[in-house]
Amino acid sequence: MVTFHNQIDIKASPEAVFDELSDLRHEQRWSDKLKSVELLTPEPIDVGSRLRAKWSGAPENEVVYREFDRPRRWVTESGSWMLVVEVLLEVEATSSGSRLLSxxxxKPRGPVRLLTPILKKAFNKDVAENMRSAKAHVEQLARH
Structure with a gap:
């Protein structure tokens, strides 16, 4: 198991950040790595909501919302045969908008555990890049 953290400041209200970023279906608006996503449970997104998602280079995953506390935080857990990923995202108000903390x-499974150091480096790089893209997207929405 390995844990890492990222954060980024966004010039938009906590509500705007939460509303745009907490719904996984919106990720395709700023990331081309999410190839497909489908809500498997009824609207609206909330604790217990489930989605099927496929990212580049990864097997299909089922994503479950474990926490959903607008506009403060959400937690998801996704899993495939090779990896379980838990993600906690928190939004804090700042003097210029919001800070997104992740x-x-x-939790690699089976022989994939041998690749843990490589996975951490790759995920950390991808998450940082995705957060920069999400920031640009939300700030553009906030300007309009």
Missing amino acids: TWTL
């Missing part, structure tokens, strides 16, 4: 916990 905590990622990777």
